[in-house]
Amino acid sequence: MQHATYGSELLGRTLAGAESGDESPLTHMAVIPTRTAEFSEWPDWVHPEVRDAFTEHGLRRPWRHQIEAADHAYAGRHVCVCTGTASGKSLAYQLPILTTFAQDPNATALYLSPTKALGADQLRATAQIIAGVPSLSHLQPSAYDGDTDSELRQWARMHSRWIFTNPDMLHVGICSSHAKWRQFFAKLKYIVVDECHHYRGVFGSHTALVLQRTLRIAHRYGADPVVIGASATVSNPAQALSRLIGDDVVAVTDDTSPHGERTVAMWEPGFVEGTTDTERGGENGAPVRRSAGAEAARLLADFVVEGARTLCFVRSRRGVEVTAVKARQLLAESAPELVDRVAAYRAGYLADDRRRLERALSDGELLGVATTNALELGVDISGLDAVVVAGYPGTVASFWQQAGRAGRRGEGSLVVMVARDDPLDTYLVHHPDALLERPVEATVTDPTNPYVLGPHLLCAATEFPISDAESAGWHADEVIAGLVDDGKLKRRKAGWYPAPGLDPHGDIDIRGGIGGQVLIVDATTSRLLGTVDTSRAMTSVFPGAVYLHQGESFVVDELALDDGLALAHPEEPDWTTTAREVSEVVVDRIVEQRSFGPLTVSFAEVTVTSQVVGFLRKALTGEILDQVPLDLPEHQLSTRAVMYTVEPDALVAAGIAPDKFPGALHAAEHAAIGMLGLVATCDRWDIGGLSTDLHPQTGLPTVFVYDGFPGGAGFAERGHEAFDGWVAATDEAVSSCACTSGCPSCVQSPKCGNGNEPLDKEHAIKLLRLIGRHYGS
Numbered sequence: 001m002q003h004a005t006y007g008s009e010l011l012g013r014t015l016a017g018a019e020s021g022d023e024s025p026l027t028h029m030a031v032i033p034t035r036t037a038e039f040s041e042w043p044d045w046v047h048p049e050v051r052d053a054f055t056e057h058g059l060r061r062p063w064r065h066q067i068e069a070a071d072h073a074y075a076g077r078h079v080c081v082c083t084g085t086a087s088g089k090s091l092a093y094q095l096p097i098l099t100t101f102a103q104d105p106n107a108t109a110l111y112l113s114p115t116k117a118l119g120a121d122q123l124r125a126t127a128q129i130i131a132g133v134p135s136l137s138h139l140q141p142s143a144y145d146g147d148t149d150s151e152l153r154q155w156a157r158m159h160s161r162w163i164f165t166n167p168d169m170l171h172v173g174i175c176s177s178h179a180k181w182r183q184f185f186a187k188l189k190y191i192v193v194d195e196c197h198h199y200r201g202v203f204g205s206h207t208a209l210v211l212q213r214t215l216r217i218a219h220r221y222g223a224d225p226v227v228i229g230a231s232a233t234v235s236n237p238a239q240a241l242s243r244l245i246g247d248d249v250v251a252v253t254d255d256t257s258p259h260g261e262r263t264v265a266m267w268e269p270g271f272v273e274g275t276t277d278t279e280r281g282g283e284n285g286a287p288v289r290r291s292a293g294a295e296a297a298r299l300l301a302d303f304v305v306e307g308a309r310t311l312c313f314v315r316s317r318r319g320v321e322v323t324a325v326k327a328r329q330l331l332a333e334s335a336p337e338l339v340d341r342v343a344a345y346r347a348g349y350l351a352d353d354r355r356r357l358e359r360a361l362s363d364g365e366l367l368g369v370a371t372t373n374a375l376e377l378g379v380d381i382s383g384l385d386a387v388v389v390a391g392y393p394g395t396v397a398s399f400w401q402q403a404g405r406a407g408r409r410g411e412g413s414l415v416v417m418v419a420r421d422d423p424l425d426t427y428l429v430h431h432p433d434a435l436l437e438r439p440v441e442a443t444v445t446d447p448t449n450p451y452v453l454g455p456h457l458l459c460a461a462t463e464f465p466i467s468d469a470e471s472a473g474w475h476a477d478e479v480i481a482g483l484v485d486d487g488k489l490k491r492r493k494a495g496w497y498p499a500p501g502l503d504p505h506g507d508i509d510i511r512g513g514i515g516g517q518v519l520i521v522d523a524t525t526s527r528l529l530g531t532v533d534t535s536r537a538m539t540s541v542f543p544g545a546v547y548l549h550q551g552e553s554f555v556v557d558e559l560a561l562d563d564g565l566a567l568a569h570p571e572e573p574d575w576t577t578t579a580r581e582v583s584e585v586v587v588d589r590i591v592e593q594r595s596f597g598p599l600t601v602s603f604a605e606v607t608v609t610s611q612v613v614g615f616l617r618k619a620l621t622g623e624i625l626d627q628v629p630l631d632l633p634e635h636q637l638s639t640r641a642v643m644y645t646v647e648p649d650a651l652v653a654a655g656i657a658p659d660k661f662p663g664a665l666h667a668a669e670h671a672a673i674g675m676l677g678l679v680a681t682c683d684r685w686d687i688g689g690l691s692t693d694l695h696p697q698t699g700l701p702t703v704f705v706y707d708g709f710p711g712g713a714g715f716a717e718r719g720h721e722a723f724d725g726w727v728a729a730t731d732e733a734v735s736s737c738a739c740t741s742g743c744p745s746c747v748q749s750p751k752c753g754n755g756n757e758p759l760d761k762e763h764a765i766k767l768l769r770l771i772g773r774h775y776g777s
């Protein structure tokens, strides 16, 4: 049994062992105090057999929030329960659903999770609870996803009352053939949307439309299901779920489950020796910090030596391997008997692997595991002593999801967030409130994006003709008019019908972004490695690109865009590749615009034309090797941008001479893109940017930050809405960075199409101050 201050003590011992001579890597420490449980009585409406099943499984007294949420759902109100990880959210939906099943043998329910693995875990947990309960013996809960074979699918459709699936399968396997599911839909009482913070950006918009289509089908068959959302980390949960389902939702957010004291440490790796003062640095000679992965491996090894059960989250699959190998090497030197107690959890996502790993960690057979975010959702390990988060996972929500894995009930634990060499990470470890005190970000979804909405309208029309009221509810009048013009929809008396022969469901890939896909194939074996949006293929799978797949490395030989194919071969070079790109932005329509003296800030529809002209090879240490030219076609993207212009006179008055405009604008653009994740739920790879000292349309120095998806994804719009906070944080991030002339932690971008040139940190700060002064004045 560990005591409450265990986390702080473990941190103290680790710091004492850190290399001497370095500045302390600890930038901040916070202690989240212990919370004691608040209980409720089982409500009268709960079926006694259901209640007994839970008590037999050790759930003797429900926590207050569990009952509050269950009460809402049972009373017919859509509810979103948003309480911490492992706070027993499952009970909140299991109680009303199982009680309803016990009362009405024909009732049905759907459970949706963003990953198949989580669905499998929840199915297993449910099956255990209901085993041996007579009133629930007819339930036959079943998985219905991409892994379910066709015979089982048919069986599940005929016999199962509770289907565990995901939005992809719901779209393509259930809504598309709703007539076969008629009985199921007609008695559909509940839909569970688990981990609902995952449904954001384009994936979120797709899922929203799938859910709304599902509800629509259920209504047509006479049912009126209640939706229960669950998430440990979603801001404004009522609004988030409400956007997904297009209906009102109540939220339950007061977490009444107990937890132990949690120490959270912010950690910034030191510089690699010799890179701060010589020419040997990274791009443009910038100093290079030790990688978050290497630092995380050290922490993992240290914690294992201390006997702490530790999970280490690393962002890339390859990083996971590298971290585990490195930790094992360190242990081989200091404590060889512990080498085999550390493992990597790779993708594969097989439920069996997860369970073996959960068991090995719970038994203490394994002490340390490096993993991708595959283990972020729904792992039910009886609690870990420490969690290392190597690199900000992109959202506050995800951070807490990972951090929440630390802590056995009532006992102390430690979370260490290790910063990568990147503006947002650096900002967060120096401004811990922006991570620890900030509410999780709003999930940004935009189900009205015509590129997403159009294909779903075709699906909806083939499911049932679309009425005028439905069109209005989806804000779809304009998009429908376009589909009518294209001959895909026809107007008849009862609404819009699909053109004959239309079979639109297969054309939507819920996770594939928008537009077509390029298949990435290992030409030596013909194995399909993965897919990438056509719009991103040129910057990620150009000839010569290093492509990572589940920890294996490949080099692309050929990109055949017309065939939707990229051919690669296995190879493990000692470098990474980054595309070099030239682009221009044309403003098609200003949606919103505000001027403040010399500053004008707008939200606009734009067309971005870009062309990859070569790529940069970078050694794994961050040093630049060379640039390789390429000859690829131009690519166009219609999207949405937040943009600003500044009068040249004002720039000069702020101390930025005209020859400094390009470097100042470019550096400010990069830093702002790096910081957009603070106000919108996105990372910099979702976003593009362009800056110019003279834009042909505005005639002024102009900066654009745009969504990297056709039609936009809502990120630029958030940037526009939260413009002042975004600019202030960007200014703060750049000004407080310790480097002299710009580094990856402030104004350099790992994906700059321009080789990070020109960049002028000093004048970017002046520009950001100028914007901050004028905005809102």
Ligand SMILES: Nc1ncnc2c1ncn2[C@@H]1O[C@H](COP(=O)(O)OP(=O)(O)OP(=O)(O)O)[C@@H](O)[C@H]1O
Residues within 6 Å of the ligand: 058, 059, 060, 061, 062, 063, 083, 084, 085, 086, 087, 088, 089, 090, 091, 232, 377, 378, 379, 380
């Ligand atoms: N009232 C309770 N008393 C004691 N244990 C409980 C109670 N409710 C749930 N638990 C236990 O807490 C653990 C976590 O529950 P559950 O998986 O439902 O949490 P969760 O909030 O869904 O977690 P996650 O955020 O990982 O999805 C389970 O082992 C469950 O049996």
